[in-house]
Amino acid sequence: MKGQIRILIDLQRCDIQIGEIQTKKEEGPLRIQGLMEELKVLEEQFEEKLNRLEACKRDKRGAEQEIEDLESRVVKSGIKLDNVKSNKEYQAALKEIDDLKREKSLLEDTAIEIMEEIEELEAQCSVGKENIEEFREKVKQDREEAARELKALEGDLEILQKERTQFCQAVDEELLKRYNSLRKNSWRVAVSPVIKGVCQTCHMGIPTQKFNELIKGDGLMTCPNCLRIIYWGEDKQLQAEASSL
Numbered sequence: 558m559k560g561q562i563r564i565l566i567d568l569q570r571c572d573i574q575i576g577e578i579q580t581k582k583e584e585g586p587l588r589i590q591g592l593m594e595e596l597k598v599l600e601e602q603f604e605e606k607l608n609r610l611e612a613c614k615r616d617k618r619g620a621e622q623e624i625e626d627l628e629s630r631v632v633k634s635g636i637k638l639d640n641v642k643s644n645k646e647y648q649a650a651l652k653e654i655d656d657l658k659r660e661k662s663l664l665e666d667t668a669i670e671i672m673e674e675i676e677e678l679e680a681q682c683s684v685g686k687e688n689i690e691e692f693r694e695k696v697k698q699d700r701e702e703a704a705r706e707l708k709a710l711e712g713d714l715e716i717l718q719k720e721r722t723q724f725c726q727a728v729d730e731e732l733l734k735r736y737n738s739l740r741k742n743s744w745r746v747a748v749s750p751v752i753k754g755v756c757q758t759c760h761m762g763i764p765t766q767k768f769n770e771l772i773k774g775d776g777l778m779t780c781p782n783c784l785r786i787i788y789w790g791e792d793k794q795l796q797a798e799a800s801s802l
């Protein structure tokens with residue numbers, strides 16, 4: 558029976574490693590997915606700033622055009638001022654010039670504000686572009702690293718799966734069935750050591766008589782509490798022997 562238990566211990570170690578590798582295999586793609594999402598946010602922010610910059614440039618051209626129009630209207634009103642016939646007309650022309658100049662001055666202020674925003678946006682866009690390029694490079698490198706990692710993991714997995722097949726072939730069919738169903742239903746632990754009378758998986762004590770039987774190691778035993786297959790964890794023989802397949 559000890560030989561069979563030894564193989565089950567090895568099979569379980571193999572299965573635990575396979576599970577760990579399968580989890581690790583998912584980590585790389587998940588990490589890349591996270592980075593891609595981060596990159597997308599950066600790109601969207603950059604695009605938004607770029608659009609805003611274009612809009613500002615359009616506004617600036619519009620304001621400049623309007624300023625030019627107002628300037629020519631001021632000139633025309635000046636000519637009108639030279640040709641007025643009455644004081645009333647004179648006052649009206651003066652007021653018109655004042656109004657135009659005030660409007661122009663307001664627009665000039667607006668144009669300055671727009672130019673300041675353009676400068677700031679241009680600086681932000683330049684930094685944003687650099688950040689995105691750096692980030693893309695990082696994603697590229699991480700992708701390559703993840704691919705290398707995956708290849709190594711698949712190599713390890715292949716070796717473990719071959720080992721697993723060998724262990725399965727060496728275990729009694731009924732015992733293997735029991736092992737597999739226990740693994741499925743018992744949080745992936747089917748075989749548990751018992752040390753100083755305590756099951757190391759569910760941490761419950763085993764009755765003394767049962768523990769003594771376990772130390773003898775004659776038959777297959779299960780933990781009365783968690784129903785896992787148990788073995789004596791301090792058994793030097795079990796610890797030293799690797800299953801010889």
Ligand SMILES: [Zn+2]
Pocket residue numbers: 749756757758759760761780781782783784785
């Ligand atoms: Zn137990």
